[in-house]
Amino acid sequence: MTHHSLELLSPAGNPAALRAAIEAGADAVYCGFADRTNARNYPGLNFDVDEMVEGVAFAHSKGAKVLVAINTFPPAGEMKSWKDAIDNAAMAGADAVILADIGVLDYAANKHPNLRRHLSVQASAANPLSINYYRDQFGVKRVVLPRILSVDEVAHVAKETGMEIEVFGYGSVGPMSEGRCFLSSYMTGLSPTSEGACAPASHVTYKEEGDFVLSCLGDVVLNRVAKGEGAAYPTPCKARYVACGKAGYIFEEPIALNALDILPELKKAGVTALKIEGRQRSKAYVAEVVSAFRKALDAVETGETRSTDDLSDLSEGGRQTFGAYKKGWR
Amino acid sequence: MKPSNLPAPLVRGAMTVAPPFVLARAIDALLRKMERAHPRLFKNLARLKPYVIHVEPSDLPHRFALKFGGDEKAFVRLLDPRDETPGDACIKGNIDVLLNLLQGRIDGDALFFTRGLVIAGDTAAVVALRNTLDREEIDLFADVTSMFGPLQKPAERALTAIGRAREAARHRAAEFIDSLREDKTADAAAPAWVNERDALKAELKTLQTRIAKLEVREKLAKGASQDPAHS
Amino acid sequence: MPNENAKTAKLTLGPLLHHWTPEARRDFYFRAADEMPVDSVYVGEVICSKREPFFQDHLPEVIDRLKSAGKEVVMSTLALVTQPREVKAIREAADADLIVEANDVACLEALHGRPHIIGPFINVFNEGARDFVAKNGAFRVVLPVEAPATSIKVLADNAGKLEIEVLVFGKQTLSIAMRCYHARANGLTKDSCQFVCGLDPNGLNATTVTGDDILTINGTSTMSNGYGVLLHELDALRTMGVTHFRLSPQAVDMVDVARLFRDTLDGKLAPGEAEAKLRPLTEPVPYVNGFYYGRVGLSWNDRHAA
Numbered sequence A: 001m002t003h004h005s006l007e008l009l010s011p012a013g014n015p016a017a018l019r020a021a022i023e024a025g026a027d028a029v030y031c032g033f034a035d036r037t038n039a040r041n042y043p044g045l046n047f048d049v050d051e052m053v054e055g056v057a058f059a060h061s062k063g064a065k066v067l068v069a070i071n072t073f074p075p076a077g078e079m080k081s082w083k084d085a086i087d088n089a090a091m092a093g094a095d096a097v098i099l100a101d102i103g104v105l106d107y108a109a110n111k112h113p114n115l116r117r118h119l120s121v122q123a124s125a126a127n128p129l130s131i132n133y134y135r136d137q138f139g140v141k142r143v144v145l146p147r148i149l150s151v152d153e154v155a156h157v158a159k160e161t162g163m164e165i166e167v168f169g170y171g172s173v174g175p176m177s178e179g180r181c182f183l184s185s186y187m188t189g190l191s192p193t194s195e196g197a198c199a200p201a202s203h204v205t206y207k208e209e210g211d212f213v214l215s216c217l218g219d220v221v222l223n224r225v226a227k228g229e230g231a232a233y234p235t236p237c238k239a240r241y242v243a244c245g246k247a248g249y250i251f252e253e254p255i256a257l258n259a260l261d262i263l264p265e266l267k268k269a270g271v272t273a274l275k276i277e278g279r280q281r282s283k284a285y286v287a288e289v290v291s292a293f294r295k296a297l298d299a300v301e302t303g304e305t306r307s308t309d310d311l312s313d314l315s316e317g318g319r320q321t322f323g324a325y326k327k328g329w330r
Numbered sequence B: 001m002k003p004s005n006l007p008a009p010l011v012r013g014a015m016t017v018a019p020p021f022v023l024a025r026a027i028d029a030l031l032r033k034m035e036r037a038h039p040r041l042f043k044n045l046a047r048l049k050p051y052v053i054h055v056e057p058s059d060l061p062h063r064f065a066l067k068f069g070g071d072e073k074a075f076v077r078l079l080d081p082r083d084e085t086p087g088d089a090c091i092k093g094n095i096d097v098l099l100n101l102l103q104g105r106i107d108g109d110a111l112f113f114t115r116g117l118v119i120a121g122d123t124a125a126v127v128a129l130r131n132t133l134d135r136e137e138i139d140l141f142a143d144v145t146s147m148f149g150p151l152q153k154p155a156e157r158a159l160t161a162i163g164r165a166r167e168a169a170r171h172r173a174a175e176f177i178d179s180l181r182e183d184k185t186a187d188a189a190a191p192a193w194v195n196e197r198d199a200l201k202a203e204l205k206t207l208q209t210r211i212a213k214l215e216v217r218e219k220l221a222k223g224a225s226q227d228p229a230h231s
Numbered sequence C: 001m002p003n004e005n006a007k008t009a010k011l012t013l014g015p016l017l018h019h020w021t022p023e024a025r026r027d028f029y030f031r032a033a034d035e036m037p038v039d040s041v042y043v044g045e046v047i048c049s050k051r052e053p054f055f056q057d058h059l060p061e062v063i064d065r066l067k068s069a070g071k072e073v074v075m076s077t078l079a080l081v082t083q084p085r086e087v088k089a090i091r092e093a094a095d096a097d098l099i100v101e102a103n104d105v106a107c108l109e110a111l112h113g114r115p116h117i118i119g120p121f122i123n124v125f126n127e128g129a130r131d132f133v134a135k136n137g138a139f140r141v142v143l144p145v146e147a148p149a150t151s152i153k154v155l156a157d158n159a160g161k162l163e164i165e166v167l168v169f170g171k172q173t174l175s176i177a178m179r180c181y182h183a184r185a186n187g188l189t190k191d192s193c194q195f196v197c198g199l200d201p202n203g204l205n206a207t208t209v210t211g212d213d214i215l216t217i218n219g220t221s222t223m224s225n226g227y228g229v230l231l232h233e234l235d236a237l238r239t240m241g242v243t244h245f246r247l248s249p250q251a252v253d254m255v256d257v258a259r260l261f262r263d264t265l266d267g268k269l270a271p272g273e274a275e276a277k278l279r280p281l282t283e284p285v286p287y288v289n290g291f292y293y294g295r296v297g298l299s300w301n302d303r304h305a306a
Helices: A015-023 A049-061 A080-092 A102-111 A128-138 A151-161 A183-188 A260-268 A283-302 B008-017 B020-037 B039-047 B095-102 B123-133 B140-146 B149-180 B182-189 B192-223 C002-008 C022-035 C049-056 C059-068 C084-095 C105-111 C127-135 C149-156 C181-185 C234-240 C254-265 C271-282
Strands: A007-011 A028-031 A065-070 A096-099 A117-119 A142-144 A164-172 A204-209 A212-217 A220-226 A241-243 A246-248 A256-258 A273-276 B051-057 B064-069 B072-078 B089-093 B117-121 C010-013 C040-043 C072-076 C099-102 C116-118 C138-142 C163-176 C204-208 C213-218 C221-229 C244-247
Touching: A007 A015, A007 A283, A015 A028, A015 A049, A015 A283, A028 A049, A049 A065, A049 A080, A065 A080, A080 A096, A080 A102, A096 A102, A102 A117, A102 A128, A102 C127, A117 A128, A128 A151, A128 C084, A128 C105, A151 A164, A151 A260, A164 A260, A164 A283, A183 A212, A183 C163, A204 B117, A204 B123, A220 C204, A241 C213, A260 A283, A273 A283, B008 B095, B020 B039, B020 B072, B039 B064, B039 B072, B039 B123, B051 B095, B051 B123, B064 B123, B089 B095, B089 B123, B095 B123, B117 B123, C010 C254, C022 C040, C022 C049, C022 C059, C022 C254, C040 C059, C049 C084, C059 C072, C084 C105, C099 C105, C105 C116, C127 C138, C127 C149, C138 C244, C149 C163, C149 C234, C163 C213, C163 C234, C163 C254, C181 C204, C181 C213, C221 C271, C234 C254, C244 C254, C254 C271
Parallel strands: A007 A028, A007 A273, A028 A065, A065 A096, A096 A117, A117 A142, A142 A164, A164 A273, B051 B089, C010 C040, C010 C244, C040 C072, C072 C099, C099 C116, C116 C138, C138 C163, C163 C244
Antiparallel strands: A164 A256, A204 A212, A212 A220, A241 A246, A241 C204, B051 B064, B064 B072, B089 B117, C163 C221, C204 C213, C213 C221
């Protein structure tokens, strides 16, 4: 296949999405088991062991890869589920596991040295020294960079480490250093780091207030929007707060990252793989975003310039950004 | 394979005119049909926590209750208009949006930023249902038309014709809306005012930053003598 | 047995997370040296590297003063390292002749296994991670603020020689970022920040749109609005095997705060009495302890009364 091109990595929240992604042109998919061992632990989502085995077999028959995210942090005394997840990913024939916790990395490196290890964005490794640590200690082959670096910084990291670099190309923008954000558990008592769900739906409520809707997480009001106004899923980092006498999105606007128009720059920066966020989203979303990126990546390879597809209808709040990739985001 | 569109006006029309007992029977028949076509869906629904979700189409005179989870077989029933018992959650929207939801075309995130869809009550119940439906390839078009038995072909043809007319209209509307989009017209010609607008925007941003800086400087000058114990 | 533990229970002064003027910061550490009944003092900048140069010149005299007062001095390092100059600073800190608290994994790479402390910004949530860092030179681990009692118990149990430290007073840091929210809230950006965080010695208050106090903005970090307070839990923590108890500097009389915690650890004050004396020192900021109980972090649980 197109050997030197960027690898297009698609989310797969379930077996149907895995098939949709591969049929739409994904080179690889990432997915997780239906428990708290991964950062998208939502009801009805993800794979059981049999589905994982079938998913890997299907992907391999189409020449695609399957990466299994086991990227949460086991609470003390409860590492068994995470160890089982790694054993099961190895048994299913997964092409790699995506890990974040030092204890889990240590287990995987010792127990399954031949199972490829990627460093999850949840490990928040944003500089060459950190990345080298995970490479030296656990034999990590690829790092998923946090969504907080500019293209120049990505290039610097790629050059300094010589590692495979995976970056986000589309989807939700995470303004916080991931894997160590306790805002959601501060409001709900459930930890994204160990339970795998930021702002779990069980704690999200909406209250109508005249022409407005209040969105709440636990007992905390996260936003007040006019009915029909674009708003993101209510997470604490995309909420409206009042500071310095002004109400506003003090962390991040309800907006989606879309790097479709800067793919040549990312390739030049030394990026290996381009990741699309959104295992919690529909197979229709997966198919549409993957095929838009497939077309754009193929165009990058052939050097032709063409206008890219409009994905704004799929974006949070209906708006898009280059995020941290371009200067000025900070 | 992409599922075809079940025309919402037809569904709306049929469901508005049908007397409740006919509708109830039709729902039962469709449910049995879907159970045969999608056994895995029913298995997955049964595995969830037990929930009752009320579905309230805004453009229909009926409400429905969807019960699933708790290791029992999922079912849908027509709600008596006088029945006030609340469900765990409630989904309101027009038939068009609800059909898209049922066929997995609206995703977990979009649930919360799709206009015309209102979720109340236990949001987790709705997310669980949405995620479970998304695991299946549901083609209501095929499921409904196959219920017509020997009349399936004519029914399909009728539905397809209605659907096609509707798609064409929708396509024309979308093209029109596209043509109004600011960025597209700007890209096409990039008239002088665009440059001027951008220059003014940049200048405004610079001025705003300068004002903010001056304000902070003033605050810092005042605040330097402040007691750090004052919070 | 509890008396044995009481003797070894160490009180520590965590790194100053807010941006105080160099003079206020220097005087604060002088008071820590002269008056605070703490065993260890963590100095160094954790939140923002742009703040570092302000205090650079004062550091040597502060460290000398603390050391001659018999305190263990620890150099805390940045929680989020991205810039080449920050990497350079981490390398220098790792090579310097002071105990280092690592808050980004970058620091572990620079330390090459030399003895160090794992700070609360490196996730050690389970025994696997704990044993790995201990094997590679960590002699103390400061647990993440989110760690519940059930986890602390497992981690402090069978920890061997490894010391375990827990935050028992101060705002809890809930997230760190590349962006400076303090600058953003003031209409500025990180690159043009004017050091606006210096305006708020106890952080900048952020409320919900309905007016409830909820968060504290501190430069690139976000903190709890309330002070995390584990006074009633000190005994339980000590029984679990926690060795070090951290006070995080806030713009209140930290000498009095330290005395109250020391007296409670020594059994001279009952937790209830200590809380009654602490409240007037810290008003009007509320208290939180939800993380400890595995509940909503911002909640205050009175169950210890039972």
